[in-house]
Amino acid sequence: MGLETILFxxxxxxxxxxxxxxxxxxxxIGSALYLVGTMFCLAGLYVLLSAPxxxxxxxxxxxxxxxxxxxxxxxxxxxxxxxxxxxxxxRVAGLVVSGLILFTMFLAIVRGSSVLPAMPDVPTGFGKVxxxxxxxxTKYLYAFEATSVLLLAAMIGAVALVRxxxxxxxxxxx
Amino acid sequence: xxxxxxxxxxxxxxxxxxxxxxxxxxxxLIIILMSVELMLNSVNLSFIALARHAADQEAQVIVxxxxxxxxxxxxVGLAILISVWRKRGSMNVDAMxxxxx
Numbered sequence: 001m002g003l004e005t006i007l008f009x010x011x012x013x014x015x016x017x018x019x020x021x022x023x024x025x026x027x028x029i030g031s032a033l034y035l036v037g038t039m040f041c042l043a044g045l046y047v048l049l050s051a052p053x054x055x056x057x058x059x060x061x062x063x064x065x066x067x068x069x070x071x072x073x074x075x076x077x078x079x080x081x082x083x084x085x086x087x088x089x090x091r092v093a094g095l096v097v098s099g100l101i102l103f104t105m106f107l108a109i110v111r112g113s114s115v116l117p118a119m120p121d122v123p124t125g126f127g128k129v130x131x132x133x134x135x136x137x138t139k140y141l142y143a144f145e146a147t148s149v150l151l152l153a154a155m156i157g158a159v160a161l162v163r164x165x166x167x168x169x170x171x172x173x174x
Numbered sequence: 175x176x177x178x179x180x181x182x183x184x185x186x187x188x189x190x191x192x193x194x195x196x197x198x199x200x201x202x203l204i205i206i207l208m209s210v211e212l213m214l215n216s217v218n219l220s221f222i223a224l225a226r227h228a229a230d231q232e233a234q235v236i237v238x239x240x241x242x243x244x245x246x247x248x249x250v251g252l253a254i255l256i257s258v259w260r261k262r263g264s265m266n267v268d269a270m271x272x273x274x275x
Binding site for chain 1: 176177178179180181182183184185187188189190191192193194195196198199200201202204205207208209211212215218219222223225226227229231232234235237238239241242243244245246247248249250252253254255256257259265
């Protein structure tokens with residue numbers, strides 16, 4: 001077994017274990033911290049797949065911004081263990097549906113994988129910031145600009161949603 | 175054992191299934207949001223594996239856009255979550271029944 005295989009196995013097992021802990025942990029803070037672990041494992045896999053820029057972005061945006069935002073909200077609202085009162089039948093139904101999704105994808109991948117050729121060698125600079133930037137600012141320029149508008153709209157939307165109205169503010173309106 | 179495309183795609187499928195399990199079996203809004211993030215990330219992993227497989231960087235650009243959309247989604251999702259918390263005082267999805275769903 002080469003180094004790449006060992007690293008892949010370690011990161012894959014880590015990602016699956018932390019992902020399972022995210023969806024089974026009773027406390028939201030625990031879930032958020034396990035999600036950071038999943039993000040780090042995935043960033044390692046991105047490096048293995050020669051995507052160093054996206055690995056850096058993954059850690060900066062997810063672990064650095066999104067999870068911190070989630071933790072901030074959890075602590076702001078003072079959430080502790082949640083009362084899970086989902087009926088058992090619904091829980092089983094959810095497990096069955098997600099198992100079916102998993103099984104279908106497994107079947108499709110295992111069937112299709114035999115006709116796939118082996119991984120080719122990639123050119124130097126594959127996945128580097130400069131290479132991705134060239135594509136981003138030529139072919140996908142309009143999509144890039146549209147993304148900035150989307151982020152602006154999300155920002156304004158978030159501010160508008162949590163703004164308190166003078167007349168019908170929340171229960172703790174001052 | 176040589177790591178191939180199918181291994182990465184299977185890992186992506188497993189992570190997607192775990193995320194779907196979280197969305198379908200949990201009732202806490204914030205954990206559902208995190209499960210959705212997990213599903214988005216599994217798709218990103220598949221995109222990057224396919225980009226490596228085809229030696230084409232455009233799939234990596236798509237992942238970049240997915241990350242931007244995920245950031246916007248979390249911002250709006252958390253804003254909705256906070257306004258639900260203010261109105262209902264609960265993080266349970268059953269508290270959001272104004273549309274009689």
